[in-house]
Structure formats: C-alpha cells, structure tokens
Amino acid sequence: ARILRHQAPNLGLNPDDGGFVPVEGVAIELGVDVDAVLEVATHPSEPRFQVLDGGIRALYGHSFEVSDLHELSVDRPEELYHGTSWGSLDSILASGLIPRTRRQVHLSNSMAEAMEVGRRHGHPVLLSARADGLAGLRAAADAIWAADAVARDALRVRNAFAELASVPDWLANPGTA
Numbered sequence: 001a002r003i004l005r006h007q008a009p010n011l012g013l014n015p016d017d018g019g020f021v022p023v024e025g026v027a028i029e030l031g032v033d034v035d036a037v038l039e040v041a042t043h044p045s046e047p048r049f050q051v052l053d054g055g056i057r058a059l060y061g062h063s064f065e066v067s068d069l070h071e072l073s074v075d076r077p078e079e080l081y082h083g084t085s086w087g088s089l090d091s092i093l094a095s096g097l098i099p100r101t102r103r104q105v106h107l108s109n110s111m112a113e114a115m116e117v118g119r120r121h122g123h124p125v126l127l128s129a130r131a132d133g134l135a136g137l138r139a140a141a142d143a144i145w146a147a148d149a150v151a152r153d154a155l156r157v158r159n160a161f162a163e164l165a166s167v168p169d170w171l172a173n174p175g176t177a
Contacts, residue, residue: 001048003029004058005102019066020055047141060140063101076137080107080145081158082127083118089125089157097127097150104136104146113143115160126158 003011003026004019011029013021023041027034041049041056050057057066082097082105097105108114111126118124129150131137136148 001058001061004049004056005061006063009064015057015064015066016055017067019057019062019064020050020052021057023051023054023056026056060104060106060144060146062103066103076131076139077109078131079128080109080131080134081111081114082107082129082150082155083114083116083121083124084127085118085122086125087122092127093152093155093157096152096155097129097147099149104148105150106140107145107147107150108143109145110143111158111160111164112166115164124160126160126163128156128158129154 003013004021008015008019008021013025013029015021023034023037027037030037037056038051041051048059048061050059084092099105106117107129108117115124115126118126131145133154134147134150136146138146140146
C-alpha cells in the first residue's frame with residue numbers, strides 16, 4: 001500500500017494518470033513474486049487495490065495526484081465514521097479532518113472498522129459526520145469513503161462501547177490485543 005499510495009513516483013515505477021504501475025515492478029521492489037502481490041491485492045477482506053491489464057493501483061489514500069479514480073456505485077449512508085487516536089483529537093476538533101499528506105480524508109460506514117483504524121494510531125477514538133454536505137465525497141472501496149475534508153462543526157465524538165453492536169475483544173479487553 002505504501003508503494004502504491006506514496007512511493008511509486010520516487011521508485012521509478014511511473015504511475016499513469018490512474019495511478020496504475022506494473023505489477024511486476026511492485027513485485028521486484030518488494031522482493032517477492034508477482035503471485036504474492038496478486039494474492040494480497042485481490043484478497044476480499046479489505047479491498048484496497050485494483051488489478052487491471054498487468055497493472056495495479058491503490059483505490060484511495062494517495063499522496064500524489066491520481067486523476068482517474070473510479071467511484072463505486074453504492075448507496076450513500078446517512079452517517080460516516082472516522083477512527084483516530086486520542087492524541088490527535090484536540091487538533092481534529094480544532095481544525096476538522098483535513099487530508100494532511102494525502103489527497104482526501106478517509107471515512108468508513110462501519111464503526112468497528114473506524115475503531116480498528118484508530119487503533120493503528122494509538123488509543124482509538126471514534127468520530128462521526130453526516131454524509132450529506134461533505135465536499136468531494138466518493139465511495140473509494142467497499143465501506144471506505146473519501147472526502148475533501150470534514151469541518152470541525154460537522155464532527156461528533158462517539159462512544160463506541162455504547163454504540164457498537166459487538167465490541168471487539170481488543171477494545172473490551174485491551175490486555176488481550
């Protein structure tokens with residue numbers, strides 16, 4: 001993901017306007033065979049990549065310009081979620097969600113997935129925003145949405161313990177993770 005989202009231009013992989021680079025080039029860069037790259041890229045549990053005609057690209061999260069990202073044809077949920085860390089919360093509540101080093105901010109239509117993303121950054125906190133009115137909102141992958149930004153007054157801090165139908169083990173029992 002890092003190569004396809006951020007490093008491809010600097011590694012000489014020369015992404016096209018759609019962000020596609022040769023699968024073989026990614027395999028060489030990673031020191032694995034093409035089949036290993038394709039196994040990860042086509043795994044259904046977390047659709048992050050698209051493979052087409054010998055090329056591969058990330059579907060979202062780029063720090064370089066990609067002009068031809070497709071939008072999935074899915075129903076827009078009423079509310080979207082963003083997972084972050086407690087350490088980032090004050091900054092986000094002061095300025096809203098901004099892309100920083102990426103082209104857009106990422107949201108999920110799943111509270112549990114947003115909490116898992118927040119967990120990657122430290123002690124997780126769950127935020128939400130109504131989908132209507134978010135500038136540049138598009139479906140980037142299954143359950144993943146991208147928006148230009150989310151204004152601070154559009155954000156709500158949520159209580160995952162009270163709202164998740166089933167609290168993940170790592171959240172309910174932090175010592176087990």
